Amino acid sequence: MGIKQLFSIIKDEAPDSIKEGEIKNQFGRKVAIDASMSIYSFLIAVRSDGQQLMNDTGETTSHLMGMFYRTLRMVDNGIKPLYVFDGAPPKLKSGELAKRFQRKQEATEGLEEAKETGTAEDVEKFSRRTVRVTREHNAECQRLLKLMGIPYIIAPTEAEAQCAVLARAGKVYAAASEDMDTLCFDTPILLRHLTFSEQRKEPIQEIHLDKVLDGLNMERKQFIDLCILLGCDYLDPIPKVGPSTALKLIREHGSLEKVVEAMENDPKKKYTIPDDWPFRDARDLFLEPDVRKADHADCDFKWEKPDMEGLVQFLVTEKGFSEDRVRGAGARLEKNMKSSQQARLEGFFKPLPKTDAEKAAHKRKLEAQQEEKKKKQKQDKKDKAAAKSKPRAAV
DNA sequence: CTCAGCCA
DNA sequence: TGGCTGAGG
Numbered sequence: 001m002g003i004k005q006l007f008s009i010i011k012d013e014a015p016d017s018i019k020e021g022e023i024k025n026q027f028g029r030k031v032a033i034d035a036s037m038s039i040y041s042f043l044i045a046v047r048s049d050g051q052q053l054m055n056d057t058g059e060t061t062s063h064l065m066g067m068f069y070r071t072l073r074m075v076d077n078g079i080k081p082l083y084v085f086d087g088a089p090p091k092l093k094s095g096e097l098a099k100r101f102q103r104k105q106e107a108t109e110g111l112e113e114a115k116e117t118g119t120a121e122d123v124e125k126f127s128r129r130t131v132r133v134t135r136e137h138n139a140e141c142q143r144l145l146k147l148m149g150i151p152y153i154i155a156p157t158e159a160e161a162q163c164a165v166l167a168r169a170g171k172v173y174a175a176a177s178e179d180m181d182t183l184c185f186d187t188p189i190l191l192r193h194l195t196f197s198e199q200r201k202e203p204i205q206e207i208h209l210d211k212v213l214d215g216l217n218m219e220r221k222q223f224i225d226l227c228i229l230l231g232c233d234y235l236d237p238i239p240k241v242g243p244s245t246a247l248k249l250i251r252e253h254g255s256l257e258k259v260v261e262a263m264e265n266d267p268k269k270k271y272t273i274p275d276d277w278p279f280r281d282a283r284d285l286f287l288e289p290d291v292r293k294a295d296h297a298d299c300d301f302k303w304e305k306p307d308m309e310g311l312v313q314f315l316v317t318e319k320g321f322s323e324d325r326v327r328g329a330g331a332r333l334e335k336n337m338k339s340s341q342q343a344r345l346e347g348f349f350k351p352l353p354k355t356d357a358e359k360a361a362h363k364r365k366l367e368a369q370q371e372e373k374k375k376k377q378k379q380d381k382k383d384k385a386a387a388k389s390k391p392r393a394a395v
Numbered sequence: 396c397t398c399a400g401c402c403a
Numbered sequence: 404t405g406g407c408t409g410a411g412g
Contacts, residue, residue, distance in 0.1 A: 045396045046411085053412045061412050062396085069397045196396085320412055325398080 002179040003227045005243035008205065010180075013247070014215020020203035023194070027078035029173040030301075032163035033189060035067075035083035035152060035181065036133050039141055042066025043131045050124035052077045054321035064144055064319060070195055071150055072329050075336045079194075080303050082172055082345055083145055083152035084159040090290065092234050092281050104130055142167045147311045148333060149304035152290065161185045161289035169294030171301065174206070183209055184227050184286040186220065221309070225256040225279075234282040236274045238263075256283070306333045 010017060038179045046053055046062035053061045074081050107129035111233050118221045155162035163175035164185035174189035175182045182190050192205040213223055229246040231237030232376040241249070256279045263271045292298050300373040 042396065047396090048409095048411070055412055059412095065396050065411070073397075322411080325411085 002181050003184075003232050004237075005230055006180040006183075006227060009226075009243050009247060016210045017105050017208045017211035017215055019206040019208070021206065023079075023204060026194070026204065028080075029078075030080040030171070031080060031174050031176045031194065031260070032082045032084055032166045032172045033176050033194075034086075034159040034163060034179070036138065036159055037084040037177065038067065038070070038083075038135045038303050039063045039137050039312075040131065042070075043133065043137070044128055050120070053258050056319075059319070060137075061319050061321070063133075063141055064315065065321075066376075067141050068148070068315070068329065071145070071148060072333060073195065075333055077148075078336070080153065081150060081176075082166070082301055083141075083150065084166075085142070085152060085154045086159045087156045088156055089156045090234075090285055092278065092285060095276075096233055101358075104132065127378075127383060128243045128294065143314065147307045147314060149306045149337065151301035151303060152205070153298050153301075156292060157290045158185075162291050163187060165291045165294055166299065169299075171299055181227070181232060183207065184232070185289060221287070222250055222254065223258075224283055226250045227286075228256060228279055228282050229259065232282060234285060235279060236276060238271055238273055238277075240271060254275055256280075279318060286348045302335065305337055306330050308334070 029085050046066045053065055055061055071081055107126050111126040114126050139198045142152060154349045160182045164182055164187035164353045166172050167187040174191045175187040176191040176194040180190055188209050190207040194204055226246055249259045253262055263273055311326055311330050316323045
């Protein structure tokens with residue numbers, strides 16, 4: 001899902017916008033996470049012999065397993081996660097949802113057939129395709145987070161849009177998502193691979209939107225138009241338009257209105273725009289999504305001590321988890337809670353200069369950093385100009 | 396997906 | 404230590 005090929009475009013056109021690092025660099029930071037998307041991936045990935053994990057009454061526990069341990073691991077690394085749940089889908093998305101629904105039905109039929117005739121792998125493949133996040137999955141994860149002392153919010157519509165608003169307002173450092181769509185919602189920073197970096201040997205990517213726009217030489221609106229042209233969740237893609245064509249078209253014409261006009265007036269009819277292609281609506285969803293404002297009372301987030309007995313009751317008594325593991329995890333959670341509070345009290349994150357001499361030294365350091373930055377920018381510009389003179393996006 | 400335990 | 408494998412529910 002998400003916007004195909006956007007990452008490779010950004011990598012080519014705005015390499016400075018991507019910083020790679022380890023999870024340690026994120027210590028002390030708050031990050032917003034799309035909860036429903038996480039739950040979906042847990043339901044798919046947390047399995048044993050191709051089946052979701054279940055307690056002895058047959059209730060699925062994959063989502064709780066995934067969320068419990070992943071959250072714990074982030075907290076272990078000094079990260080303060082904030083989960084954002086999807087609300088109602090926006091209207092326009094209903095088309096996309098209907099299509100998914102249809103695929104799901106087809107997959108269900110395929111599953112029945114596979115059970116009759118196919119191999120075990122076929123059955124497994126089909127059962128993964130039918131995965132859906134239910135109201136119950138969401139409710140159970142919310143209950144879990146409450147017991148863990150981790151804050152969450154239910155977005156009016158799309159979680160990604162809400163994550164972006166919170167990041168933009170400084171309530172969190174960044175939105176953490178694998179989905180590049182989040183940039184369209186105006187998050188200043190997007191963190192990718194936040195969790196699977198430690199286990200696999202992949203770095204965390206920090207993508208800075210301002211530098212993305214600089215590198216592409218585009219306004220935010222043009223960037224959104226580019227993303228829509230690349231194929232977002234809301235609209236069908238235009239056949240034969242891939243990343244390089246999309247980029248070329250937006251640079252040449254400057255807006256989707258002009259791109260569409262040019263396509264329609266093209267005597268050779270090289271591109272066929274789908275019949276129902278409300279790109280203005282899609283753009284509006286990115287520009288003005290239905291979100292809770294960051295100064296709303298719902299956005300007053302607190303990271304609190306876990307409720308150990310509550311966790312044992314829920315995960316052990318009701319869901320059949322191992323008591324040793326749950327208590328061990330709960331203890332880690334509690335310990336990290338304390339140490340991060342301690343670090344805050346000691347000014348660990350923001351050591352402010354106190355004496356005049358320190359202030360002066362601090363100022364010099366900042367100036368030196370600025371100077372360094374300017375130099376680097378100059379050099380980068382030179383490099384780019386030398387590499388190729390790119391056509392500028394029309395305004 | 397993440398953990399725990401094992402082994403080089 | 405760190406990479407690998409099986410279990411977790």
